[in-house]
Amino acid sequence: MKVDIQKLIRKNILNLEPYSSARDEFKGENGIFLDANENPFGELNRYPDPYQSKVKQKLSEINQISTENIFLGNGSDEVIDLAFRIFCEPKKDKVLTFSPTYGMYKVSANINDVELINLDLNDDFQINLETLKPYLKDENLKIIFICSPNNPTGNSIKNIKYILENFNGIVFIDEAYIDFSPEESFRNQIKNYPNLIVSQTFSKAWAMASVRVGTAYASEEIIKFYNKVKPPYNISQLNQDTILNTLSNEKINQVSENIKIIQKEKKNLIESLKKINLVKKTFPSDTNFILIEVENADSVYQKLVNKNVIIRNRNSVIKNCLRITIGSPEENEKLIQALQNINN
Numbered sequence: 001m002k003v004d005i006q007k008l009i010r011k012n013i014l015n016l017e018p019y020s021s022a023r024d025e026f027k028g029e030n031g032i033f034l035d036a037n038e039n040p041f042g043e044l045n046r047y048p049d050p051y052q053s054k055v056k057q058k059l060s061e062i063n064q065i066s067t068e069n070i071f072l073g074n075g076s077d078e079v080i081d082l083a084f085r086i087f088c089e090p091k092k093d094k095v096l097t098f099s100p101t102y103g104m105y106k107v108s109a110n111i112n113d114v115e116l117i118n119l120d121l122n123d124d125f126q127i128n129l130e131t132l133k134p135y136l137k138d139e140n141l142k143i144i145f146i147c148s149p150n151n152p153t154g155n156s157i158k159n160i161k162y163i164l165e166n167f168n169g170i171v172f173i174d175e176a177y178i179d180f181s182p183e184e185s186f187r188n189q190i191k192n193y194p195n196l197i198v199s200q201t202f203s204k205a206w207a208m209a210s211v212r213v214g215t216a217y218a219s220e221e222i223i224k225f226y227n228k229v230k231p232p233y234n235i236s237q238l239n240q241d242t243i244l245n246t247l248s249n250e251k252i253n254q255v256s257e258n259i260k261i262i263q264k265e266k267k268n269l270i271e272s273l274k275k276i277n278l279v280k281k282t283f284p285s286d287t288n289f290i291l292i293e294v295e296n297a298d299s300v301y302q303k304l305v306n307k308n309v310i311i312r313n314r315n316s317v318i319k320n321c322l323r324i325t326i327g328s329p330e331e332n333e334k335l336i337q338a339l340q341n342i343n344n
Contacts, residue, residue, distance in 0.1 A: 003168050003195040005221050008087050008142060021232040023050050048237035055240050058247045069190060069217055071226040074234050076176060076201045076214030077104050084112040086225045087142045087170055095143040096135055098127055100152060100317045105145045125153040136167045147174040149181050152314050152323045154285035156183045164193045172197045179205030179259060181286035187217045194219045204288060205259055206246060211239045262288050266326045272336045278343045289325045297322050307338045
């Protein structure tokens with residue numbers, strides 16, 4: 001399907017004159033810098049690279065994707081929020097999500113005063129295409145958000161290509177957990193689908209949640225608008241340096257090993273959970289967490305809290321379900337012991 005991105009952009013964003021920082025106007029690294037009103041003293045006195053060029057170059061080399069197709073946000077939440085700002089007219093346009101899913105889509109829709117269409121996933125936590133089809137022709141539907149693997153259900157979502165090929169708005173695929181999944185990322189499909197945005201993060205598999213850096217991979221045209229509306233210095237130099245250090249070959253190998261350990265621990269944890277009577281169901285997971293169904297989620301959750309074991313109560317989203325993040329072997333063992341004690 002041919003998509004005209006220009007027609008999807010808000011008119012005021014098309015005509016927006018972005019803020020021009022001192023580092024936009026002079027990009028050199030050497031010289032006596034008296035242009036940005038920085039304090040001349042101190043180790044952290046200079047503003048960071050506003051476009052994170054070194055980080056993007058490293059990501060480009062690793063993923064074989066042009067730097068022009070990469071955006072870095074202050075966490076994936078900024079990547080999500082900027083999509084609303086770029087494409088959605090408040091009080092006019094709509095976005096669509098599939099429930100249950102990541103809660104920030106709804107929050108961002110409310111903040112930006114954009115109508116949210118929420119379609120329920122089926123019993124297998126997959127998209128019901130027959131329910132979706134009538135919405136694909138809505139001219140005011142600007143973005144479809146798909147979290148895959150999905151949070152909090154843990155499964156990968158099927159039929160995404162159908163949506164890409166039959167919707168002329170933006171398809172935003174949130175791949176926060178893709179590094180734990182056997183499924184292939186849609187990151188390499190951006191050249192085939194000009195309306196595709198793929199969001200990833202350093203918070204999960206890369207173990208840098210406190211650094212708050214998310215990525216967006218999209219067409220050069222879309223990335224230009226992301227850079228147009230973003231705050232001037234949205235990623236600190238400390239965080240850029242931390243990411244660069246982690247993208248060294250040695251650290252990448254360690255990340256890969258840690259993912260293998262988490263996957264092994266997940267398998268062991270699932271087997272242990274199946275032996276506990278209060279656990280009624282353990283759902284398939286392509287992530288670093290497991291969704292389980294119990295008899296009384298509120299009660300089990302509180303009893304675990306009383307034992308200083310903190311998991312996520314998802315009873316308000318999926319009846320009697322709890323979400324368990326895969327911890328270290330020692331943490332997982334304490335969880336199982338706590339559940340066994342509650343069960344007994």
